Amino acid sequence: xxxxxxxxxxxxxxxxxxxxxxxxxxxxxxxxxxxxxxxxxxxxxxxxxxxxxxxxxxxxxxxxxxxxxxxxxxxxxxxxxxxxxxxxxxxxxxxxxxxxxxxxxxxxxxxxxxxxxxxxxxxxxxxxxxxxxxxxxxxxxxxxxxxxxxxxxxxxxxxxxxxxxxxxxxxxxxxxxxxxxxxxxxxxxxxxxxxxxxxxxxxxxxxxxxxxxxxxxxxxxxxxxxxxxxxxxxxxxxxxxxxxxxxxxxxxxxxxxxx
Ligand SMILES: [Zn+2]
Numbered sequence: 001x002x003x004x005x006x007x008x009x010x011x012x013x014x015x016x017x018x019x020x021x022x023x024x025x026x027x028x029x030x031x032x033x034x035x036x037x038x039x040x041x042x043x044x045x046x047x048x049x050x051x052x053x054x055x056x057x058x059x060x061x062x063x064x065x066x067x068x069x070x071x072x073x074x075x076x077x078x079x080x081x082x083x084x085x086x087x088x089x090x091x092x093x094x095x096x097x098x099x100x101x102x103x104x105x106x107x108x109x110x111x112x113x114x115x116x117x118x119x120x121x122x123x124x125x126x127x128x129x130x131x132x133x134x135x136x137x138x139x140x141x142x143x144x145x146x147x148x149x150x151x152x153x154x155x156x157x158x159x160x161x162x163x164x165x166x167x168x169x170x171x172x173x174x175x176x177x178x179x180x181x182x183x184x185x186x187x188x189x190x191x192x193x194x195x196x197x198x199x200x201x202x203x204x205x206x207x208x209x210x211x212x213x214x215x216x217x218x219x220x221x222x223x224x225x226x227x228x229x230x231x232x233x234x235x236x237x238x239x240x241x242x243x244x245x246x247x248x249x250x251x252x253x254x255x256x257x258x259x
Contacts, residue, residue, distance in 0.1 A: 002230055002245050003032045003252040004223040006092075006126065006158050006178060006205035009056070010035060010045035013209035013220055021222045022053055028224040029245065031055055032258060036092040036126055036158075038063040039070075040077045043087070050086040057258055058084070059091040064128055067110040068103045075113055082121050088256045090118040091126025092158065095139075098130040107132075108139060115143040124154035124255050126178075133166055141173055154255045158205050161188070164196040171201045176255055178205040181213030181221060184232045191236050199237055199244065203252045204229050 004025070014021055025033060035046040036059045046058035060081040062070045081087055093114035095107050118125040129136050136157075144153050157170050158178035167177050179202050183190045194202070204226045206212075212221035213228040234244045253259070 001249050002028070002030045002204060002226055003034070003249045004030050004206050004208070004226040005034045005156060005203045005252050005256070006036055006180070007033050007208040007223045008036065008038065008042075008210075009033065009208065009223070010042055010049055011209060014222075018049075021224070025223040028227045030223045030226055032057065032249075032252070033223050034088065034252075034256065035059060036089075037061050037078075038092075039066050040074055040081070043078070043081045047081075047084060047086050057088045057256065058086045059089040059126060060084075060087050061091050061093045061114055061126075062110055063092055064094050064096040064107045064111070065100075067106045068100070070110065075110065079117055082117065082123060087123075088258055089124045089126055089155070090114050090121070091124075091156075092128040093125060094128035095132035095136045096128060096130040097132040097135075104135075108135065111136070111139055112143055115140065118155070119144070119153075122152055124156070124257070126156045126158055127175075128159070129157060129162075133162055137166075137169055137173065140175075144173070154257075156203055156205075156255060159207050159211065161190055162193075164193055167193070167197045167201075171198070176201045176203050176251055178203050179233060180205040180207050180229055181211045181217070181225070183236075184213040184228055185217065186214075191232060194233065195236050199233075199239065199247050200251055202233065202248055203255065204233075204248050
């Protein structure tokens with residue numbers, strides 16, 4: 001059993017073959033798929049899919065790149081959607097400094113709002129990070145405090161590509177690391193760096209339709225391919241695929257409170 005904790009199945013890239021993609025996921029052993037939000041309409045689309053298919057779960061948040069234009073009423077809509085029983089997490093929130101540095105302050109402001117929402121609703125939170133790790137972890141630690149008690153904080157730093165020191169800081173802060181297709185890219189160096197992360201602090205992500213693992217690099221990604229991520233982790237950790245599947249699925253179920 002595998003869990004893809006991060007797939008944007010509601011996007012147009014799945015318009016033509018969504019059912020087939022979900023069937024392929026089942027055949028690959030992927031029993032649960034979590035659908036992180038980008039904006040308010042994406043939460044509604046994710047909730048429709050949760051009604052249609054078993055084993056799907058939604059999240060609610062404004063993606064950091066959306067916060068340039070987002071309003072406080074958009075955030076209020078996200079907060080209201082967190083009451084839906086299909087919504088299992090706040091996500092994806094975070095910081096993205098890759099393309100546009102003109103609204104860092106707005107990104108940080110919305111990040112703090114999302115963290116407070118997760119704390120208030122006792123929900124886990126999924127963080128997106130691109131070239132912003134030091135600000136992201138600092139704000140997370142500021143908002144949650146540095147107390148040794150984990151006080152219920154749960155969540156994922158998804159599509160992690162950082163250093164072993166950064167992974168250790170995520171784990172220290174009470175969160176888990178989401179590993180995706182980049183671990184299979186020969187030139188990324190991530191495979192070596194994941195060896196130091198305890199297996200039980202890792203969950204699997206695809207970030208479908210993006211970041212397809214080898215041997216599908218450059219193609220559309222889909223939840224079935226999370227298996228290639230699990231296989232690569234098994235190789236690096238020198239454990240069986242079954243162990244990777246079992247341990248990462250147990251962690252995902254704990255973090256997201258799903259059965
Ligand atoms: Zn994503």
